[in-house]
Amino acid sequence: MNMNQYYDLDNGKNVMFMNDASSTSGYSSSTSPNSTNRSFSPAHSPKTMELQTDFANLNLPGGNSPHQPPMANSPYQNQLLNNGGICQLGATNLINSTGVSFGVANVTSFGNMYMDHQYFVPAPATVPPSQNFGYHQNGLASDGDIKHVPQLRIVEQPVEKFRFRYKSEMHGTHGSLNGANSKRTPKTFPEVTLCNYDGPAVIRCSLFQTNLDSPHSHQLVVRKDDRDVCDPHDLHVSKERGYVAQFINMGIIHTAKKYIFEELCKKKQDRLVFQMNRRELSHKQLQELHQETEREAKDMNLNQVRLCFEAFKIEDNGAWVPLAPPVYSNAINNRKSAQTGELRIVRLSKPTGGVMGNDELILLVEKVSKKNIKVRFFEEDEDGETVWEAYAKFRESDVHHQYAIVCQTPPYKDKDVDREVNVYIELIRPSDDERSFPALPFRYKPRSVIVSRKRRRTGSSANSSSSGTESSNTWMP
Template identity: 35%
Template sequence: EILEEVMKEDGFQPDTAPALPKSLPKLIPRGSNPADPDPRCPRLAQTLGELSLSPRPGSRECRWSQPPGMGRERLEELLEPPRLVITEQPKQRGMRFRYECEGRSAGSILGENSTEAAKTLPAIELLNCQGIPEVTVTACLVWKDWPHRVHPHGLVGKDCSNGLCRVLLKPQTNPKHSFSNLGIQCVKKKEIEGAIEKKLQLGIDPFKAGSLKNHQEVDMNVVRICFQASYRDRSGLTRILSPVLSEPIFDKKSTTTSELRICRMNKESGPCTGGEELYLLCDKVQKEDIAVVFRKESWEARADFSQADVHRQVAIVFKTPPYQQLELAEPVEVEVFLQRLTDSVCSESFRFTYLPRERDAYGVKVKRKRGMPDVLEELSGSDPYGIEAKRRKKPPGYLDHFIP
């Protein structure tokens, strides 16, 4: 009551609630004509009194349903588009690039999981292509690094021409394919520009990188295989899938990228103190880019040698490093391998055994055990003064050889 009296004295009057209109506005779907509602969609509530949380009985069909002309295959294609994957990568090292003038086969690229007992081949697979009758897969060589320009080297072998390999696959029958008898043919430096322009004229440029004015920047010792698939859709248009790159393939004859291998070592053991001189025969290496490493679990050390100790790239003379523990109770076996400094590529290891350090390095104990010679025994013999031993013996005659 006190508050009401104060408000009346100050002239404040409370606002009255607004009156509700006689007719509420109608709810109409966006984009529809209120005079001609869509019979396929359920009618919205006209007034607030008609709103209800319970579902309205009747058909739930709406204009957002699947069109009658779209099949299941088309929906799968939109959700999961066709693509190409590499199931078996090519072996990165051990493959030699051959020139055309050699007049013989360029060999065959093996798979990365290939062994002496079981050989594998590079392989690809087409995914989500069940509704496509035929797919053309093109393989070409490109640079190792971005922008992956067309490489002057080419592929030779089965299904190959002009440095390219084309195969026709039927995904409905067999979506997988293995590339057999696929080799790499290299070109001479003076033929680089012509080889690249020829491929560009054929329309081979998967990454649209174009040509390069200075062709001396091309790395001739390493390539990548680029796989690209294409097919025709139902309307007759050519669809091209995204290109897929393999791992780099290095030329075997190049000493900067070739596979490292130890052929032989002249010793298999040495003292744990190090300093033992060893001779090692290997495949060709770069004398300024090679190291001989000794390793045992977490311990690792490099052998001591200079560039002058590398003989004609195939032999290394070095001294062993000391082992981490000089007080050994028993011999310890370690690994010895070659390592290239630029890319840290290692060869297969050889075994080397570190022997415990000798307790009597100067042979003092051995000298003490020798003792003095027995003079009395020599004087009591048949020749105490050694006169007969000093006399010259008569050379045997011819008949003495036949006398028993």
């Protein structure tokens, strides 16, 4: 036995201990029983034993801790490990590459759990150098040089307003979804370009919701061989063909309310199967998908959609690899909807009214919503600035079948005008501040009392002028 010493950091002094050369640990856990000055190895010093006791009694939060929400819907549930196994992170289990499950829901101490970090630290995605386009798993450029990262750019946005048609209206020819800058000649269409990439690729166009990165229940259709083909629509691009994809002759089919859940669920299921590269989904995945679809279908805006553009590379084994993050177009509003369609006054029952207001006026209009419409009267100066405005009075019951409004004109700001005043009338939809175009002219007529008073003044001034002329003529030689 050899006496050695070590420095105790807790007490700030050297502590003697006996070194047993035959011990495999290099430390002796005991001294002579007759010794009055017991010494310990570093592994069995009083401070070390005290720390080990405290750590063993340490209570750690279980799997149901409110500070650690479950990761049931995390996109990183299945991660590829260094050794090729799969680490699944769930709400109650940790599964290593050998398939052994470690329950964590009721674990309160990790003192006796052995973890080999090579089994639980997810490895980076295994991508061959030829397929690594400068993206980390979070989608950002790895070298900080975004100029060399493939990306999609929308060249031509779709029109802001387009008529959504029901299937029963799709017989014969129908209008196509044009570009925002389209004219009678030339016409434009939604167009997207793939930048910073020089291989063959596929650009996909789908119909999505405006408030979620999720498919819409309506259908984006293209007419092919006397039949309507539903989205998604794919166009191949390459160095020879060019990298601009123009989607022409597309229409939007309005899905009836009773079929919303069915159509949306089918689209979401097809998309998930495609993303996971599987033939079918598990029972649990289908249940979660149904619950998610029910929530989305309940709040879906049926009069507003947008286009989603995606780019893919098709591998030799047939796998589709995303090249760039998807991009989304501006919102497309249903032209024929009372909530999003164009506002227009077709005809007025009369173009004039008194300055005192309360004259009955009937407006024939394009489709409006009785809960979301106002009739505005306004006056502009020579510079086009609004100098007066007021709103007509009417009730919801005064809106007749969404195509006529019976209202009372508002009084003009000046009740004593002695001439007609030219103003304008327009419709306003408060939900999106949409206004009818063009605004129609309307004239306010002065009160009859003011007109009579003006006539008397005009007549008296004329009489005095004529009498003065006669008097002057009398004095002429």
